[in-house]
Amino acid sequence: MARAKATRQEHQIPEEELEFSNVTDLRQNLLPAIERIEKNPALRFLILKHGRPQAVLMSAETYDLVKRLMNQLVSAQASMPRAAAVEGAFRRLRDERGPKSNLGSSEAQERVSQQIELMTTMLLDIKKQLRARKTANAEIGD
Numbered sequence: 001m002a003r004a005k006a007t008r009q010e011h012q013i014p015e016e017e018l019e020f021s022n023v024t025d026l027r028q029n030l031l032p033a034i035e036r037i038e039k040n041p042a043l044r045f046l047i048l049k050h051g052r053p054q055a056v057l058m059s060a061e062t063y064d065l066v067k068r069l070m071n072q073l074v075s076a077q078a079s080m081p082r083a084a085a086v087e088g089a090f091r092r093l094r095d096e097r098g099p100k101s102n103l104g105s106s107e108a109q110e111r112v113s114q115q116i117e118l119m120t121t122m123l124l125d126i127k128k129q130l131r132a133r134k135t136a137n138a139e140i141g142d
Contacts, residue, residue: 017042023049026057033057067130074123077116086113 017040026033026047037043041059048054058066077085 017044019043019045021045021047021057023047023054070123070127074120074127077120077123082113085116089116 021029021033026045033045037045037057037059041061043059044062045057046053047057
């Protein structure tokens, strides 16, 4: 019976497993929150401070998946010529929005191009920060 429950959870949309918590409540209920995450690795807590998102608490398994995904995205983006990346982004947007959208304009193409550049830069920065933390944690452990 536990197997059937796990299978159903695997097919749920990830955002359905997102809960909001403020810092004070999470601090008071951290151990129960960790136990819930251990039982359901898809569960994440978006931690709010003064009503604004500040951090996410997730399982180590989910974190590893996110790191792997970021590495794959950065690798794919780095190996793809910029023009191909922009064209691929336009194709996906057209598919999502349908034929009536005006994504062919040079202004729209430039905006998408800038967004791709920004996201790539952000992913590379996150990757650097993760490596720096891993190095710092390794040094502390020695």
